[in-house]
Amino acid sequence: MTETKLLDNTLGRIDETGTGKAYEYLKAHLNKDEDWSSQVYNFLYCLAATSDLPDEALTWLEEAIIEKGLWYRAEVFEDEDLDHIRNEERFQLCEKTSKKRYEDALKEASTEFTLKERLEDNLLVVLHGNQQNNDISRAFWGDISIEDYQVEYLQSKELDSYNLYRWNDDGNGPKQLSSAMKKTEDLGFDSKVLAGFSAGCNTILRAIVEEKIVPDKLLLFSPWIPVIEGSMTQIIEYLKESSVEVMIVCGELDEDCLPLCKLFEEKANELGYECTIRYIQGLGHEYPEDLSTYTGAYL
Structure with a gap:
Protein backbone atom coordinates (compact mmCIF):
# COMPACT_ATOMS: atom_id res chain seq x y z
CA MET A 1 0.00 0.00 0.00
CA ALA A 109 13.77 27.06 -1.97
CA SER A 110 13.44 26.86 -5.75
CA THR A 111 11.17 25.36 -8.39
CA GLU A 112 12.40 22.02 -9.72
CA PHE A 113 11.55 21.20 -13.35
CA THR A 114 13.01 17.92 -14.60
CA LEU A 115 13.00 18.77 -18.32
CA LYS A 116 16.51 18.91 -19.82
CA GLU A 117 15.99 18.13 -23.51
CA ARG A 118 13.43 16.90 -26.02
CA LEU A 119 13.33 13.11 -26.25
CA GLU A 120 9.88 12.53 -27.75
CA ASP A 121 7.45 14.35 -30.03
CA ASN A 122 5.04 15.29 -27.23
CA LEU A 123 5.43 16.51 -23.65
CA LEU A 124 3.44 15.70 -20.52
CA VAL A 125 4.24 17.71 -17.38
CA VAL A 126 3.04 16.36 -14.01
CA LEU A 127 2.31 18.63 -11.02
CA HIS A 128 2.21 16.98 -7.58
CA GLY A 129 -0.35 17.68 -4.86
CA ASN A 130 0.16 19.29 -1.47
CA GLN A 131 2.53 17.51 0.92
CA GLN A 132 4.10 15.77 -2.06
CA ASN A 133 7.11 16.11 -4.36
CA ASN A 134 8.43 15.01 -7.74
CA ASP A 135 9.51 11.63 -6.38
CA ILE A 136 5.95 10.89 -5.26
CA SER A 137 4.64 11.90 -8.69
CA ARG A 138 7.25 9.70 -10.34
CA ALA A 139 6.15 6.73 -8.23
CA PHE A 140 2.76 6.91 -9.99
CA TRP A 141 3.84 7.99 -13.46
CA GLY A 142 7.32 6.54 -13.83
CA ASP A 143 6.24 3.11 -15.08
CA ILE A 144 3.61 4.46 -17.47
CA SER A 145 4.66 4.30 -21.10
CA ILE A 146 2.72 6.59 -23.42
CA GLU A 147 3.78 6.30 -27.03
CA ASP A 148 5.50 9.44 -28.35
CA TYR A 149 5.16 11.21 -24.97
CA GLN A 150 7.95 12.44 -22.72
CA VAL A 151 6.89 12.66 -19.06
CA GLU A 152 8.51 15.39 -16.94
CA TYR A 153 7.78 16.72 -13.44
CA LEU A 154 7.35 20.15 -11.85
CA GLN A 155 7.96 20.60 -8.13
CA SER A 156 6.79 23.72 -6.32
CA LYS A 157 9.15 25.95 -4.37
CA GLU A 158 6.42 26.54 -1.78
CA LEU A 159 7.49 24.57 1.27
CA ASP A 160 5.22 22.33 3.31
CA SER A 161 7.61 20.30 5.44
CA TYR A 162 10.88 18.45 5.08
CA ASN A 163 11.17 17.27 1.44
CA LEU A 164 7.48 17.94 0.83
CA TYR A 165 5.97 20.85 -1.07
CA ARG A 166 2.64 22.50 -1.77
CA TRP A 167 0.75 24.74 -4.17
CA ASN A 168 -0.90 27.37 -2.00
CA ASP A 169 -4.36 28.47 -3.14
CA ASP A 170 -3.11 32.07 -3.33
CA GLY A 171 0.58 31.32 -3.91
CA ASN A 172 2.84 31.97 -6.90
CA GLY A 173 2.36 28.53 -8.43
CA PRO A 174 0.96 29.94 -11.70
CA LYS A 175 4.12 31.97 -12.26
CA GLN A 176 6.25 28.90 -11.50
CA LEU A 177 4.30 26.88 -14.05
CA SER A 178 4.38 29.64 -16.64
CA SER A 179 8.15 29.98 -16.26
CA ALA A 180 8.58 26.23 -16.68
CA MET A 181 6.46 26.15 -19.82
CA LYS A 182 8.45 29.00 -21.36
CA LYS A 183 11.48 26.71 -21.20
CA THR A 184 9.70 24.31 -23.53
CA GLU A 185 8.94 26.85 -26.26
CA ASP A 186 12.08 26.35 -28.34
CA LEU A 187 12.16 22.55 -28.06
CA GLY A 188 9.62 21.90 -30.79
CA PHE A 189 7.14 19.64 -29.04
CA ASP A 190 4.10 18.83 -31.19
CA SER A 191 1.76 18.72 -28.19
CA LYS A 192 1.99 19.79 -24.56
CA VAL A 193 -0.17 18.23 -21.85
CA LEU A 194 -0.42 19.27 -18.21
CA ALA A 195 -1.37 16.66 -15.61
CA GLY A 196 -2.13 17.58 -12.03
CA PHE A 197 -3.02 15.84 -8.82
CA SER A 198 -5.13 17.59 -6.16
CA ALA A 199 -3.80 21.13 -5.56
CA GLY A 200 -1.60 20.82 -8.66
CA CYS A 201 -4.84 21.02 -10.65
CA ASN A 202 -5.70 24.33 -9.01
CA THR A 203 -2.35 25.76 -10.02
CA ILE A 204 -2.91 24.63 -13.60
CA LEU A 205 -6.32 26.31 -13.84
CA ARG A 206 -5.02 29.46 -12.16
CA ALA A 207 -2.15 29.59 -14.66
CA ILE A 208 -4.64 29.27 -17.51
CA VAL A 209 -6.36 32.54 -16.53
CA GLU A 210 -3.61 34.41 -14.69
CA GLU A 211 -0.65 33.63 -16.97
CA LYS A 212 -2.57 32.79 -20.17
CA ILE A 213 -0.74 29.53 -20.75
CA VAL A 214 -2.30 27.39 -23.49
CA PRO A 215 -1.54 23.67 -23.24
CA ASP A 216 -3.19 21.29 -25.69
CA LYS A 217 -4.74 19.07 -23.04
CA LEU A 218 -5.28 18.89 -19.28
CA LEU A 219 -5.47 15.76 -17.13
CA LEU A 220 -6.87 16.58 -13.68
CA PHE A 221 -6.83 13.82 -11.07
CA SER A 222 -8.62 14.21 -7.73
CA PRO A 223 -8.70 17.93 -8.49
CA TRP A 224 -8.74 20.34 -5.59
CA ILE A 225 -9.87 23.42 -7.57
CA PRO A 226 -11.22 26.17 -5.28
CA VAL A 227 -10.22 28.70 -7.95
CA ILE A 228 -13.44 27.85 -9.81
CA GLU A 229 -15.54 29.27 -6.98
CA GLY A 230 -14.63 32.78 -8.11
CA SER A 231 -13.47 32.35 -11.71
CA MET A 232 -15.32 29.34 -13.12
CA THR A 233 -16.98 31.04 -16.08
CA GLN A 234 -13.75 32.81 -17.03
CA ILE A 235 -11.76 29.57 -16.82
CA ILE A 236 -14.20 27.49 -18.86
CA GLU A 237 -14.67 30.16 -21.52
CA TYR A 238 -10.88 30.49 -21.87
CA LEU A 239 -10.50 26.70 -22.18
CA LYS A 240 -13.26 26.64 -24.80
CA GLU A 241 -11.91 29.58 -26.81
CA SER A 242 -8.37 28.16 -26.71
CA SER A 243 -9.54 24.65 -27.72
CA VAL A 244 -7.92 23.09 -24.65
CA GLU A 245 -9.19 19.56 -24.03
CA VAL A 246 -9.80 18.50 -20.43
CA MET A 247 -10.23 15.17 -18.69
CA ILE A 248 -11.20 15.09 -15.01
CA VAL A 249 -10.93 11.92 -12.93
CA CYS A 250 -12.35 11.99 -9.40
CA GLY A 251 -13.28 9.35 -6.87
CA GLU A 252 -16.88 9.16 -5.69
CA LEU A 253 -15.51 8.94 -2.12
CA ASP A 254 -13.44 12.12 -2.48
CA GLU A 255 -15.61 14.28 -0.22
CA ASP A 256 -13.61 17.50 -0.68
CA CYS A 257 -13.01 17.41 -4.42
CA LEU A 258 -16.13 15.71 -5.77
CA PRO A 259 -18.45 18.72 -5.17
CA LEU A 260 -16.04 21.01 -7.03
CA CYS A 261 -15.90 18.60 -9.96
CA LYS A 262 -19.70 18.51 -10.08
CA LEU A 263 -19.81 22.31 -10.14
CA PHE A 264 -17.28 22.40 -12.97
CA GLU A 265 -19.22 19.80 -14.94
CA GLU A 266 -22.51 21.67 -14.50
CA LYS A 267 -21.06 25.00 -15.64
CA ALA A 268 -19.21 23.37 -18.56
CA ASN A 269 -22.48 21.88 -19.79
CA GLU A 270 -24.21 25.23 -19.37
CA LEU A 271 -21.53 26.99 -21.43
CA GLY A 272 -21.40 24.29 -24.11
CA TYR A 273 -17.86 23.20 -23.31
CA GLU A 274 -17.28 19.51 -23.89
CA CYS A 275 -14.90 17.84 -21.45
CA THR A 276 -14.33 14.27 -20.34
CA ILE A 277 -15.25 13.53 -16.72
CA ARG A 278 -14.86 10.16 -15.01
CA TYR A 279 -16.20 9.46 -11.53
CA ILE A 280 -14.73 6.29 -10.03
CA GLN A 281 -16.70 4.19 -7.59
CA GLY A 282 -14.87 3.33 -4.38
CA LEU A 283 -12.02 5.78 -5.00
CA GLY A 284 -11.05 8.41 -2.45
CA HIS A 285 -8.53 11.24 -2.77
CA GLU A 286 -5.92 9.38 -4.77
CA TYR A 287 -4.85 8.33 -8.24
CA PRO A 288 -6.83 5.46 -9.76
CA GLU A 289 -4.97 2.15 -9.71
CA ASP A 290 -5.31 1.88 -13.49
CA LEU A 291 -3.84 5.32 -14.14
CA SER A 292 -2.22 4.17 -17.39
CA THR A 293 -5.60 3.06 -18.76
CA TYR A 294 -7.18 6.47 -18.25
CA THR A 295 -4.15 8.37 -19.47
CA GLY A 296 -3.31 6.21 -22.46
CA ALA A 297 -6.87 6.08 -23.75
CA TYR A 298 -7.31 9.84 -23.44
CA LEU A 299 -4.05 10.80 -25.11
Whole structure:
Protein backbone atom coordinates (compact mmCIF):
# COMPACT_ATOMS: atom_id res chain seq x y z
CA MET A 1 0.00 0.00 0.00
CA THR A 2 1.38 3.41 -0.94
CA GLU A 3 1.79 6.07 1.72
CA THR A 4 -0.82 8.20 -0.04
CA LYS A 5 -3.32 5.34 0.09
CA LEU A 6 -2.54 4.56 3.73
CA LEU A 7 -3.05 8.14 4.85
CA ASP A 8 -6.24 8.44 2.82
CA ASN A 9 -7.55 5.27 4.48
CA THR A 10 -6.59 6.67 7.88
CA LEU A 11 -8.52 9.87 7.22
CA GLY A 12 -11.55 7.82 6.33
CA ARG A 13 -11.35 5.91 9.59
CA ILE A 14 -11.27 9.12 11.62
CA ASP A 15 -14.81 9.87 10.48
CA GLU A 16 -15.97 6.25 10.73
CA THR A 17 -14.43 5.07 13.99
CA GLY A 18 -12.76 8.06 15.69
CA THR A 19 -9.17 9.16 16.10
CA GLY A 20 -8.16 6.37 18.49
CA LYS A 21 -8.90 3.54 16.08
CA ALA A 22 -7.57 5.53 13.15
CA TYR A 23 -4.32 5.96 15.08
CA GLU A 24 -4.09 2.21 15.77
CA TYR A 25 -4.83 1.45 12.11
CA LEU A 26 -2.04 3.74 10.94
CA LYS A 27 0.50 2.28 13.34
CA ALA A 28 -0.45 -1.28 12.40
CA HIS A 29 -0.01 -0.68 8.67
CA LEU A 30 3.18 1.38 8.61
CA ASN A 31 6.20 -0.36 7.12
CA LYS A 32 8.80 -0.36 9.90
CA ASP A 33 11.60 -0.91 7.38
CA GLU A 34 10.93 2.31 5.46
CA ASP A 35 11.75 5.92 6.25
CA TRP A 36 8.51 7.73 7.00
CA SER A 37 7.77 11.12 5.54
CA SER A 38 7.15 14.22 7.62
CA GLN A 39 3.46 13.87 6.69
CA VAL A 40 3.28 10.40 8.27
CA TYR A 41 4.78 11.76 11.49
CA ASN A 42 2.29 14.62 11.38
CA PHE A 43 -0.54 12.09 11.29
CA LEU A 44 1.02 10.11 14.12
CA TYR A 45 1.50 12.93 16.62
CA CYS A 46 -1.80 14.63 15.78
CA LEU A 47 -3.77 11.39 16.11
CA ALA A 48 -2.00 10.49 19.34
CA ALA A 49 -2.71 13.95 20.77
CA THR A 50 -6.40 13.79 19.90
CA SER A 51 -6.62 10.25 21.29
CA ASP A 52 -5.64 11.51 24.74
CA LEU A 53 -2.12 10.09 24.46
CA PRO A 54 0.01 13.20 25.02
CA ASP A 55 3.23 11.37 25.84
CA GLU A 56 3.03 9.31 22.66
CA ALA A 57 2.28 12.46 20.67
CA LEU A 58 5.34 14.21 22.07
CA THR A 59 7.49 11.13 21.47
CA TRP A 60 6.45 11.04 17.79
CA LEU A 61 7.10 14.77 17.47
CA GLU A 62 10.56 14.40 19.02
CA GLU A 63 11.37 11.43 16.79
CA ALA A 64 10.46 13.46 13.73
CA ILE A 65 12.27 16.69 14.60
CA ILE A 66 15.00 15.91 17.12
CA GLU A 67 15.99 12.41 15.95
CA LYS A 68 15.17 12.43 12.24
CA GLY A 69 15.96 16.09 11.52
CA LEU A 70 12.61 16.86 9.94
CA TRP A 71 10.82 20.23 10.01
CA TYR A 72 7.44 21.80 9.28
CA ARG A 73 6.08 25.19 8.26
CA ALA A 74 4.86 27.25 11.19
CA GLU A 75 1.15 26.68 10.49
CA VAL A 76 1.50 22.99 11.36
CA PHE A 77 2.19 23.82 15.00
CA GLU A 78 -0.96 25.95 15.15
CA ASP A 79 -3.18 22.92 14.47
CA GLU A 80 -5.85 22.65 17.18
CA ASP A 81 -5.17 18.91 17.31
CA LEU A 82 -2.01 19.84 19.22
CA ASP A 83 -3.66 22.08 21.81
CA HIS A 84 -3.31 19.50 24.59
CA ILE A 85 0.49 19.34 24.24
CA ARG A 86 1.23 22.91 23.17
CA ASN A 87 2.37 24.11 26.60
CA GLU A 88 4.76 21.22 27.14
CA GLU A 89 8.46 22.10 27.14
CA ARG A 90 9.16 19.19 24.79
CA PHE A 91 6.67 20.59 22.28
CA GLN A 92 8.12 24.09 22.44
CA LEU A 93 11.65 22.81 21.85
CA CYS A 94 10.48 20.90 18.78
CA GLU A 95 8.61 23.95 17.48
CA LYS A 96 11.64 26.21 17.95
CA THR A 97 13.98 23.72 16.28
CA SER A 98 11.61 23.22 13.36
CA LYS A 99 11.12 26.95 12.85
CA LYS A 100 14.85 27.53 12.45
CA ARG A 101 15.19 24.72 9.90
CA TYR A 102 12.16 25.97 7.99
CA GLU A 103 13.54 29.50 7.81
CA ASP A 104 16.87 28.15 6.54
CA ALA A 105 15.07 26.04 3.92
CA LEU A 106 13.12 29.07 2.69
CA LYS A 107 16.38 30.75 1.72
CA GLU A 108 17.24 27.85 -0.59
CA ALA A 109 13.77 27.06 -1.97
CA SER A 110 13.44 26.86 -5.75
CA THR A 111 11.17 25.36 -8.39
CA GLU A 112 12.40 22.02 -9.72
CA PHE A 113 11.55 21.20 -13.35
CA THR A 114 13.01 17.92 -14.60
CA LEU A 115 13.00 18.77 -18.32
CA LYS A 116 16.51 18.91 -19.82
CA GLU A 117 15.99 18.13 -23.51
CA ARG A 118 13.43 16.90 -26.02
CA LEU A 119 13.33 13.11 -26.25
CA GLU A 120 9.88 12.53 -27.75
CA ASP A 121 7.45 14.35 -30.03
CA ASN A 122 5.04 15.29 -27.23
CA LEU A 123 5.43 16.51 -23.65
CA LEU A 124 3.44 15.70 -20.52
CA VAL A 125 4.24 17.71 -17.38
CA VAL A 126 3.04 16.36 -14.01
CA LEU A 127 2.31 18.63 -11.02
CA HIS A 128 2.21 16.98 -7.58
CA GLY A 129 -0.35 17.68 -4.86
CA ASN A 130 0.16 19.29 -1.47
CA GLN A 131 2.53 17.51 0.92
CA GLN A 132 4.10 15.77 -2.06
CA ASN A 133 7.11 16.11 -4.36
CA ASN A 134 8.43 15.01 -7.74
CA ASP A 135 9.51 11.63 -6.38
CA ILE A 136 5.95 10.89 -5.26
CA SER A 137 4.64 11.90 -8.69
CA ARG A 138 7.25 9.70 -10.34
CA ALA A 139 6.15 6.73 -8.23
CA PHE A 140 2.76 6.91 -9.99
CA TRP A 141 3.84 7.99 -13.46
CA GLY A 142 7.32 6.54 -13.83
CA ASP A 143 6.24 3.11 -15.08
CA ILE A 144 3.61 4.46 -17.47
CA SER A 145 4.66 4.30 -21.10
CA ILE A 146 2.72 6.59 -23.42
CA GLU A 147 3.78 6.30 -27.03
CA ASP A 148 5.50 9.44 -28.35
CA TYR A 149 5.16 11.21 -24.97
CA GLN A 150 7.95 12.44 -22.72
CA VAL A 151 6.89 12.66 -19.06
CA GLU A 152 8.51 15.39 -16.94
CA TYR A 153 7.78 16.72 -13.44
CA LEU A 154 7.35 20.15 -11.85
CA GLN A 155 7.96 20.60 -8.13
CA SER A 156 6.79 23.72 -6.32
CA LYS A 157 9.15 25.95 -4.37
CA GLU A 158 6.42 26.54 -1.78
CA LEU A 159 7.49 24.57 1.27
CA ASP A 160 5.22 22.33 3.31
CA SER A 161 7.61 20.30 5.44
CA TYR A 162 10.88 18.45 5.08
CA ASN A 163 11.17 17.27 1.44
CA LEU A 164 7.48 17.94 0.83
CA TYR A 165 5.97 20.85 -1.07
CA ARG A 166 2.64 22.50 -1.77
CA TRP A 167 0.75 24.74 -4.17
CA ASN A 168 -0.90 27.37 -2.00
CA ASP A 169 -4.36 28.47 -3.14
CA ASP A 170 -3.11 32.07 -3.33
CA GLY A 171 0.58 31.32 -3.91
CA ASN A 172 2.84 31.97 -6.90
CA GLY A 173 2.36 28.53 -8.43
CA PRO A 174 0.96 29.94 -11.70
CA LYS A 175 4.12 31.97 -12.26
CA GLN A 176 6.25 28.90 -11.50
CA LEU A 177 4.30 26.88 -14.05
CA SER A 178 4.38 29.64 -16.64
CA SER A 179 8.15 29.98 -16.26
CA ALA A 180 8.58 26.23 -16.68
CA MET A 181 6.46 26.15 -19.82
CA LYS A 182 8.45 29.00 -21.36
CA LYS A 183 11.48 26.71 -21.20
CA THR A 184 9.70 24.31 -23.53
CA GLU A 185 8.94 26.85 -26.26
CA ASP A 186 12.08 26.35 -28.34
CA LEU A 187 12.16 22.55 -28.06
CA GLY A 188 9.62 21.90 -30.79
CA PHE A 189 7.14 19.64 -29.04
CA ASP A 190 4.10 18.83 -31.19
CA SER A 191 1.76 18.72 -28.19
CA LYS A 192 1.99 19.79 -24.56
CA VAL A 193 -0.17 18.23 -21.85
CA LEU A 194 -0.42 19.27 -18.21
CA ALA A 195 -1.37 16.66 -15.61
CA GLY A 196 -2.13 17.58 -12.03
CA PHE A 197 -3.02 15.84 -8.82
CA SER A 198 -5.13 17.59 -6.16
CA ALA A 199 -3.80 21.13 -5.56
CA GLY A 200 -1.60 20.82 -8.66
CA CYS A 201 -4.84 21.02 -10.65
CA ASN A 202 -5.70 24.33 -9.01
CA THR A 203 -2.35 25.76 -10.02
CA ILE A 204 -2.91 24.63 -13.60
CA LEU A 205 -6.32 26.31 -13.84
CA ARG A 206 -5.02 29.46 -12.16
CA ALA A 207 -2.15 29.59 -14.66
CA ILE A 208 -4.64 29.27 -17.51
CA VAL A 209 -6.36 32.54 -16.53
CA GLU A 210 -3.61 34.41 -14.69
CA GLU A 211 -0.65 33.63 -16.97
CA LYS A 212 -2.57 32.79 -20.17
CA ILE A 213 -0.74 29.53 -20.75
CA VAL A 214 -2.30 27.39 -23.49
CA PRO A 215 -1.54 23.67 -23.24
CA ASP A 216 -3.19 21.29 -25.69
CA LYS A 217 -4.74 19.07 -23.04
CA LEU A 218 -5.28 18.89 -19.28
CA LEU A 219 -5.47 15.76 -17.13
CA LEU A 220 -6.87 16.58 -13.68
CA PHE A 221 -6.83 13.82 -11.07
CA SER A 222 -8.62 14.21 -7.73
CA PRO A 223 -8.70 17.93 -8.49
CA TRP A 224 -8.74 20.34 -5.59
CA ILE A 225 -9.87 23.42 -7.57
CA PRO A 226 -11.22 26.17 -5.28
CA VAL A 227 -10.22 28.70 -7.95
CA ILE A 228 -13.44 27.85 -9.81
CA GLU A 229 -15.54 29.27 -6.98
CA GLY A 230 -14.63 32.78 -8.11
CA SER A 231 -13.47 32.35 -11.71
CA MET A 232 -15.32 29.34 -13.12
CA THR A 233 -16.98 31.04 -16.08
CA GLN A 234 -13.75 32.81 -17.03
CA ILE A 235 -11.76 29.57 -16.82
CA ILE A 236 -14.20 27.49 -18.86
CA GLU A 237 -14.67 30.16 -21.52
CA TYR A 238 -10.88 30.49 -21.87
CA LEU A 239 -10.50 26.70 -22.18
CA LYS A 240 -13.26 26.64 -24.80
CA GLU A 241 -11.91 29.58 -26.81
CA SER A 242 -8.37 28.16 -26.71
CA SER A 243 -9.54 24.65 -27.72
CA VAL A 244 -7.92 23.09 -24.65
CA GLU A 245 -9.19 19.56 -24.03
CA VAL A 246 -9.80 18.50 -20.43
CA MET A 247 -10.23 15.17 -18.69
CA ILE A 248 -11.20 15.09 -15.01
CA VAL A 249 -10.93 11.92 -12.93
CA CYS A 250 -12.35 11.99 -9.40
CA GLY A 251 -13.28 9.35 -6.87
CA GLU A 252 -16.88 9.16 -5.69
CA LEU A 253 -15.51 8.94 -2.12
CA ASP A 254 -13.44 12.12 -2.48
CA GLU A 255 -15.61 14.28 -0.22
CA ASP A 256 -13.61 17.50 -0.68
CA CYS A 257 -13.01 17.41 -4.42
CA LEU A 258 -16.13 15.71 -5.77
CA PRO A 259 -18.45 18.72 -5.17
CA LEU A 260 -16.04 21.01 -7.03
CA CYS A 261 -15.90 18.60 -9.96
CA LYS A 262 -19.70 18.51 -10.08
CA LEU A 263 -19.81 22.31 -10.14
CA PHE A 264 -17.28 22.40 -12.97
CA GLU A 265 -19.22 19.80 -14.94
CA GLU A 266 -22.51 21.67 -14.50
CA LYS A 267 -21.06 25.00 -15.64
CA ALA A 268 -19.21 23.37 -18.56
CA ASN A 269 -22.48 21.88 -19.79
CA GLU A 270 -24.21 25.23 -19.37
CA LEU A 271 -21.53 26.99 -21.43
CA GLY A 272 -21.40 24.29 -24.11
CA TYR A 273 -17.86 23.20 -23.31
CA GLU A 274 -17.28 19.51 -23.89
CA CYS A 275 -14.90 17.84 -21.45
CA THR A 276 -14.33 14.27 -20.34
CA ILE A 277 -15.25 13.53 -16.72
CA ARG A 278 -14.86 10.16 -15.01
CA TYR A 279 -16.20 9.46 -11.53
CA ILE A 280 -14.73 6.29 -10.03
CA GLN A 281 -16.70 4.19 -7.59
CA GLY A 282 -14.87 3.33 -4.38
CA LEU A 283 -12.02 5.78 -5.00
CA GLY A 284 -11.05 8.41 -2.45
CA HIS A 285 -8.53 11.24 -2.77
CA GLU A 286 -5.92 9.38 -4.77
CA TYR A 287 -4.85 8.33 -8.24
CA PRO A 288 -6.83 5.46 -9.76
CA GLU A 289 -4.97 2.15 -9.71
CA ASP A 290 -5.31 1.88 -13.49
CA LEU A 291 -3.84 5.32 -14.14
CA SER A 292 -2.22 4.17 -17.39
CA THR A 293 -5.60 3.06 -18.76
CA TYR A 294 -7.18 6.47 -18.25
CA THR A 295 -4.15 8.37 -19.47
CA GLY A 296 -3.31 6.21 -22.46
CA ALA A 297 -6.87 6.08 -23.75
CA TYR A 298 -7.31 9.84 -23.44
CA LEU A 299 -4.05 10.80 -25.11
